[in-house]
Amino acid sequence: MESSTTPTGCITSSLPEEKWWESDEPLYQFNGFWFRLSNLQGVQQVLEHFKPLATDVILASFPKTGTTWLKSLLYSIINRSSKESLISNHPHDLVPSLELQLYKKAQVDISTTETVPSTGTRVFSTHIPYQLFTDHTIRSSECRIVYITRNPKDALNSFWHFVSKSGTETWPLEVAVDKFCHGIVPFGPYYDHVLGYRKESLERPRKVLFVTYEELQNDTKTCVKKLGEFLGCPFDKEPEVEEIVKSCSIETLKRHEVNKSSDFTRWIELPYNSFFRQGGLGDHKNYMSAQMIERIDAITLEKFHESGFIYGI
Numbered sequence: 001m002e003s004s005t006t007p008t009g010c011i012t013s014s015l016p017e018e019k020w021w022e023s024d025e026p027l028y029q030f031n032g033f034w035f036r037l038s039n040l041q042g043v044q045q046v047l048e049h050f051k052p053l054a055t056d057v058i059l060a061s062f063p064k065t066g067t068t069w070l071k072s073l074l075y076s077i078i079n080r081s082s083k084e085s086l087i088s089n090h091p092h093d094l095v096p097s098l099e100l101q102l103y104k105k106a107q108v109d110i111s112t113t114e115t116v117p118s119t120g121t122r123v124f125s126t127h128i129p130y131q132l133f134t135d136h137t138i139r140s141s142e143c144r145i146v147y148i149t150r151n152p153k154d155a156l157n158s159f160w161h162f163v164s165k166s167g168t169e170t171w172p173l174e175v176a177v178d179k180f181c182h183g184i185v186p187f188g189p190y191y192d193h194v195l196g197y198r199k200e201s202l203e204r205p206r207k208v209l210f211v212t213y214e215e216l217q218n219d220t221k222t223c224v225k226k227l228g229e230f231l232g233c234p235f236d237k238e239p240e241v242e243e244i245v246k247s248c249s250i251e252t253l254k255r256h257e258v259n260k261s262s263d264f265t266r267w268i269e270l271p272y273n274s275f276f277r278q279g280g281l282g283d284h285k286n287y288m289s290a291q292m293i294e295r296i297d298a299i300t301l302e303k304f305h306e307s308g309f310i311y312g313i
């Protein structure tokens, strides 16, 4: 879809607005998706100015679905010779977010960015929904995209913990569930986000690789090999795969001083340690009531299963 409107001038004046979480800024709906104002400005810059190179690798995700994990894996796979840099660098600094970087750099030429020095490959992340990209940017480029998704209940549970921890007030989980079910969550609706990339991965499997947090969790080694093949750097030594799996595990990453730090990350004004909680599958069961689970499952059935995607319950 060619995005029809671009927010310019008074960026939000004509956009639908919704309260998301009491202590946070409101969300604005732009071309069917919800954004914080600070995100929207970055998204606009990317949509207007980002020109991917054919060699670029873009990690796309809905928030809280495994972005940080996949950042460390992609960086380590592409840049195998300097895996040790994960020890002193946070994955979010090694693989910068497109929308946050462009926003902060205020249109400075992004081509000067060095992300993976040993190969020259640039690796960026983005939470921008595929539907928003125009034919002139990522869609027509030869760049490769790896999309990660996660069970919606675990993703929302992770988001809720993240938001609750960063604010002064508690955010009732029932409110978070209600907003999520209405699609009102930064970069949401979650379901449209996932389906946009999934459709492209089915139509253009050499361009978009679709992976899930669950498959990564259940068989990290196989996924790492699949990523290597997709990125054009397949593995021929099993120990190399094993080493990457280990060095990118949440247990290993949590031990690095940089990831224990409560300082703000370079691009995102959030503490380094806030991207590592516990990881794993099914933690939503410890927080969500049966009613909340039922409600999300009903929407998952309607949105995913009815469109042929059996996932998320």
Ligand SMILES: Nc1ncnc2c1ncn2[C@@H]1O[C@H](COP(=O)(O)OS(=O)(=O)O)[C@@H](OP(=O)(O)O)[C@H]1O
Residues within 6 Å of the ligand: 061, 062, 063, 064, 065, 066, 067, 068, 069, 154, 157, 158, 159, 161, 248, 249, 250, 251, 253, 275, 276, 277, 278, 279, 280, 283
């Ligand atoms: N290496 C590794 N392995 C497994 N899981 C990991 C890893 N790193 C981060 N995490 C967990 O991923 C959740 C955060 O999601 P994101 O990284 O997508 O967050 S963000 O969008 O970048 O803000 C969040 O999940 P929850 O623990 O369920 O909250 C993190 O703990």
